[in-house]
Amino acid sequence: MDLSGKSYKAFVERQQALQKQYSPEQAHKQHVKGKLTAWERIDLLFDKNTFEEIDAFVTPAATPVEFGKIDRKYGDGVIVGHGKINGRLVFAYSQDFTIMGGSLGLVHSRKITKVQEMALKMGAPIIGMLDSGGARIQEGVASLSGYASIFHNIIQSSGIIPQISVIMGPCAGGAVYSPALTDFVFMVNHTSYMFVTGPNVVKEVLNEDVSSEGLGGAEVHARKSGVAQMIYDDEENTILALKKFLSYMPSNNVENPPTVNDDEAIPDFNEKLRDIVPDDPNKAYDVRDIINQVADRNSFFETAELFGASLVTGFARLKGRTIGIVANQPKVLAGVLDIDSSVKGARFIRFCDAFNIPILTFEDVPGFLPGVDQEHAGIIRHGAKLLFAYSEATVPKITIILRKAYGGAFIVMNSKFLGGDFNYAWPSAEIAVMGPDGAVAILYRKELAESKNPAELKKELVKKYRDKVANPFIADESGYIDEVIDPATTRQKVISALNALSNKWVKVPARKHGNMPL
């Protein structure tokens, strides 16, 4: 096209100036820190040549009082727009640390709220790639209001479109609440950190010495605080994992998740499942081995694997359809429910419920974690979150009891009368108010005390309890579970249950919202 005409001159010059702004020197600044540029991240995330930028030429807002320098570059430190990821429409914003440290001013925030509103209107997921020094001090209250409007939009879109944050640099102060409000947070090891107050203030106020990474690095948030669900060693792999993650998501709350072809490598009748749970109830095993033998091959994508690890959560596929998996992990802390795992499970279930993803639960739980530590930290109200989330969810809910299903934890883990649609048990299941040792100690306290050989009597009673009480057959014969199944048929049973539930519809009473024990 001939662009030499007079009216095109300004257009071309502007275009060239924008190109020049993203120079190799600018890229180098990021690369030496082990980071990619805002554009490189966009290029990696979206299908080739599908990303359309919006508001590329905006410049920072004028400030009422001149205080500090403002770098009047195009774009105001953030790239926003839409494109296709694996062929599906997604909106995104990517902060550019090389322009005024990616700080958030009025125009910067308006660009973000613009795409947020578009994403909500179009019913498409939105991804925020954050790499920012925080609020722009020069712009004062305008910048703070900018944050407020971003937060408000996230909350308005919550449960309507999937919202995902990727932390790729600093994210400090009030800014942290933008990812905290979104559905999932990805972080990059060693080059990203999040905290409300930075190490300098911590040092000043509390005289504690801590590095940025020690205070709010990816590892800390994935393992201890539970703020980040997915962490990877570099940005490229973080983005690749995010793309895979998106393939499980529906675009919004009225659509169903996309389906893919199942390679049928996992047979519907799978004898491998018979050998995973050890006969000895004191022996642990990895529940993920069971998940991998039930779900489609290589389809399990674990979320928050380092936090509250006694409960495994993640997405998988069954015959190509997305399901959410919640499973007690006997390998970690015997699979107990503690505060972290309860909260993690509750949040995951609520995401699945909002986005039409059926929930499959694998249960092997000895109970809630006892102790002063947990009780004082509020295991009662945190455990109640999991209970609330399970019972409130209206998506199809299926439970497989693998082994232990004791006490309150049995009730919480999607039991039949809490609203579970199908509850199956393997023959190895033990369903009872408490484990054999505890039950015998309480019910036969007197007899044991008077006995000449208490150890022998206890052994006998434990055996009797295990044979007569703690088995799945009593529950089966009285309708508290639906069926005791051969482990090898698990996949087949779940598939047929999901087919039966595909038109499940629950009438929810009209109310503003329930009052979850937050």
Add this chain to the structure above:
Amino acid sequence: MANDKLQKKKLYALSSENRQFSFNLPLKHSIKIGKREYDVKLKADEKLGTYILWKNRKYPVEIVKSRQNKYEILFNDISYTFTVETPFSLQRMKVLTAGKGKATTEYVKAPMPGKIIDILVREGSTVQRGEAVVILEAMKMQNEILSPANGTIVKISARPGSNVMKDDLLVEIKP
């Protein structure tokens, strides 16, 4: 604004023992031993599953676990863990590790109150990340306590049969 730098020409596999192997893209089914190149074929059948065919012999191979670019494979009944790196991510790793000092001693602590059943290592023995070092009985279950890092056991504070509280020190590991 497509970026040619991100177009990959080479991939690297970095094993858990820090050995590095490079592969040119597009991948060719050949391996280099010394200066000679040999053809290998990746095939699958009903009996063996996936296997590598080399010099008319079959070597079964299985991906045990994969998480993004981290893989654990079983080859000839030996398990290998490695990561797949691009030139950029490899360079990044070098930049980031160069700036860091030596890793500090790892303290393995009890994750919950319980009783020590067994200690699987001795002072001076080497451990791999993810290897069980202590068996702790808690919640009537035997829990394997795993090593958080590769290293050498420098001190064992726990004794078999003793009771421990949450966060009690069990083992010290020097990387």
